[in-house]
Amino acid sequence: MTDIEGIGGWVLRRALMTPSRTAVVFGERCWTYAELASRVRRLAVRLREEGVRAGDRVAYLGANHPAFVETMFAAQLLGAIFVPLNFRLAAPEIDYMLRNSGSDVLVYGRGSAEVVRELESRPGLVIAVEEPEPGERDYEAFLAEGEDEPVQAPVRGEDIALILYTSGTTGKPKGAMLSHANLVWNTYNLLVGVDVTSEERTLISAPLFHVAALDQCLLPTLLKGACAVITPRWRVEEVFELIERRGITLLFGVTTMFADLAASPRWADADLSSLRIVMSGGAAIPESLIRTYQRRGLVFCQGYGMTETAPGATFLEASESARKVGSAGVPTMFTEVRVVGADGADVAPGEPGEVLIKGPNVSPGYWNDPEATAASRTGDGWFRSGDLGKLDEEGHLYVVDRVKDMFISGGENVYPAEVESAIFTHPAVAEVAVVGVPDDKWGEVGCAHVVPREDAALTLDELREHLQPRLAGYKIPARLEIREELPKTGSGKIQKSHLHPADES
Missing domain, CATH: 3.40.50.980 (Rossmann fold)
Incomplete structure (x- = not known):
């Protein structure tokens, strides 16, 4: 090039x-x-x-x-x-x-x-x-x-513009490389799916170290010569104020952010007339929340992707959001998406399989990690998302589960292996397995299932105090289950699918 x-x-x-x-x-x-x-x-x-x-x-x-x-x-x-x-x-x-x-x-x-x-x-x-x-x-x-x-x-075009760190399943973060061409093509994909104009006033309250806020909001806004209204953090009252005072037209967030807005006493009477585009990412928006926004005359544009795809892989345009509630949309204009079985062949519509992605927006790999780069690709060059999805008869993608153990808490990816590694440093811990469990506010939170060492005891407060200097707050488990043993396969592998909080067992 x-x-x-x-x-x-x-x-x-x-x-x-x-x-x-x-x-x-x-x-x-x-x-x-x-x-x-x-x-x-x-x-x-x-x-x-x-x-x-x-x-x-x-x-x-x-x-x-x-x-x-x-x-x-x-x-x-x-x-x-x-x-x-x-x-x-x-x-x-x-x-x-x-x-x-x-x-x-x-x-x-x-x-x-x-x-x-x-x-x-x-x-x-x-x-x-x-x-x-x-x-x-x-x-x-x-x-x-x-x-x-x-x-x-x-x-x-192939020169690297960004390194964005994403937690790895081995406990160490991986630096996903995004080239200048990746960013250009992702912006093209976004602008095809969303009618961003030079008159846009985009509120950027989601963290810019995230690929969505950076690549789906900031870069398209500046490319169009529009205005980026930047705030250090998401504050519900400030968001309402900025929408009214600054005439915000484009708003991006994750489920917890939009749920906080809808739960505010100001929601029913706030002047939201300037908003043209509401985009979501990080996790699927619950249907009930989508309906809440639709009743205010607002429609979500939703998508699916990840850091390694810069991030747009699929997109659900606003016109389809009511008819295809729960869908992550169809492949973006310059991206291909497949859903395959264990044999690598495409599965039939409605059948679950791993989501594969190919296109000029897909990362060339991980910084200084050729093994992880190779493992993330199929033999013919498709990126392996590690997510389970299914396509309907019209080609709309529905993400139904995760191949990996990763869960999403408040829009943040949490990889249990990293959390487990930190928990193991506590002297009272003999065995541990961390899983995501449903939470009304954050979508999911971590639950640590711990087998203590002999004659040792551990409380949730003690565990959280131990982890605070070692992990970001959103990675620290919100729940602790003390167990005599963890369920394992015959080969000794922990069966996380058999782990449930005590009140859900």
Whole structure:
């Protein structure tokens, strides 16, 4: 593939086309495309002066902030690889990702200062968005030192633009690589399925380290020259206020976020007239919640995908949402999806099988992990999702189960092997198995089934206290079941399908 501008050039192009349009809103501050492009160029120049070159990794740790956007585009202008990190993770988890990615630069927000202090491995250049500590650089001062001059390294479509870490079933996170071409084609897929316009005012409250908020919301919005209204976190009252005051037209969230809105006393009377597009991801929206939004004249656009597919694999357009409630839609325009049995052959409509995906939006693999990359592909190049699904007669996909043990809590993927590994470090634990169980608020939460060591005892509070410095909060089990033994197969493998909380047995 010939050299292209890559994702980093998108803001610069928009600044040429629509310099005075508002690109980003954060609190009471607004940046036009011309202002955003200038800041991105200045930051890129400074990073280049500090030695950042094509292929180097630049990490960001923190809640949603314009600095996230600027750091990403500045890194990509240089041909460097942007590594957004989950600010909900504990210091040992962030340490691993920084080491694994070999990040040369870390930019972090105020809320992540304590985690950064606890890091054992720090990149050579650490930049604090606010309140830098000794040895760190202040973000605004660092950026201001840069000249506003042309700086853009040519990149190829297959060059890596992002490394997004997703927890692995072996307990260690894997860095899914997304190329510039992956991001371009995913944006095309999204824009075919959703009528995003240059007049959009997109509320981005879901975390930008997630592929959905970043690739399905931010990038399409900025490509169209529309406005991204960024908030550090999801707060129900603030969302209602922003919809009314900022005239939000596009809203993205996961089930728990939309359930919180609908449960608010403001729901019945709030002015939601500006909303044109409501998109969901992370887990299927329950039919009852879909109906609740339909009664307010709002219709969900739902999709299915994952980090490795950048993320759109299938999409259910708004016009089909009532007729196909519960479906994840049909394959996106430039993506292929199959459902296959154990023999690799396509199953009949209505029959469950593993979901396979192929297309220019599919990740080339995992960073420095050729074994995991090979295991994620079939012999003829299809990506193995690890999810069980079925297709109806019209080609609509329904995700019915997971091949892997992963469960989704509040839109976050939780892999039990990682949680079990951390629980095993408690001296009272002899055996453990973690499974997801239904929860009214979060969709699913973790339940730890523990066999204690002889003469040892363990309470849920003790377990949670032990795990807090080791795992992100959403990964810590909400329930604990003490057992004399765990159900096992003849070969000694734990049978998780036989595990149920005591009150469900």
